[in-house]
Amino acid sequence: MVIQLYHNRISPPSRAVLMVLNELGLEFEIKDVDLFAGEQHNPEYKKIHPRSKVPALVDGSITVCESRAIASYLCNKYGKSRNDLLYPSDADERAKVDMMLYAEEWMQDTLFGYLNLGGVFRRGEAPAYGKDTQVKECLTYLENMLKKYKYVAADNLTIADFFTYCDVLFLDFLDYDLKEFPAIKAWMGKMKSLSYTGKINDDGMKMGKAAYTAKLNELQKTGK
Structure with missing residues (x-):
């Protein structure tokens, strides 16, 4: 059976x-899940x-939820035959990736709190x-990591880069200037140059930013 990813392009x-x-x-x-239409609350999806939440992954007889667990699962099951570097089997190297994945959760909470997505939209x-x-x-934490390594957790691409990149990308909603963080800007450029980055991220970011900007314009008109 082909792997099925339950997904929303803004997420x-x-x-x-x-x-x-x-x-x-x-x-x-x-499998697209329309969050604005509330499809994530349908009984059929709640069984998955x-x-x-999104994403969720179905691979044959196993269902994996939680995005970082999905990424780890995919590398553990399929990565060894292709690229052990994404999520290393070596305990010391894997620990560096795991640490960045946990730090990325803190970064996500902070950046999304700054954007106040729930407050703006709801x-x-x-x-x-x-x-x-x-x-x-x-x-600054990320900048220092990128001064230490070529990527966020190693001198090669790892799954931590994908999660961190998608977080930092959201600062574009407010046209946040990264000029104080040259290592981050250079790394963002490397991530954008990956052949699939634009195809995966551009539409969702464009749609999300348009909706966010429209809400901010409404706030300005009402004087809030």
Whole structure:
């Protein structure tokens, strides 16, 4: 059976897993889940992902939820025959990737908190510009990692790069200037140059930014 990925193109974790699938060269089928229409709450989908989140992956008899677990699973099952570097089997090297995956969760929470996605879309709030200090703290952490390694957790591409890239990419919603972080800018350029990056990310980012910008324009008109 072909791998099935339940996916939404605006979702950063969905896109990160899709980048892993492409890097591994695997055959897969995308099952779109319309989050705005609430399809993630349908009883049929909740049987696949009980928390009603995306992504989720079905590979034969196994269903894997949670994006980082999916990425690890794909590398553990299929990566050894293609590229052991994405999620190394060596315990020391894998620990570096795992550490960055955990740090990436902190970065995601901070960056998304700054954008205040839930507040902007659901409650008519503004972005949390007061959290700029925390954003710079995250970006400084990443900048230092990229001064140490060519990529975020090693001198080669790993699954941690995909998740971190999809997080930082969201700062484009506010046209955030990364001039203080030259190592991040250079790394973002390397990630964008991957053959599948644009195909996976451009449409979702364009759609998300357009919706976000429209909400901010509404706020300006109402004086909020």
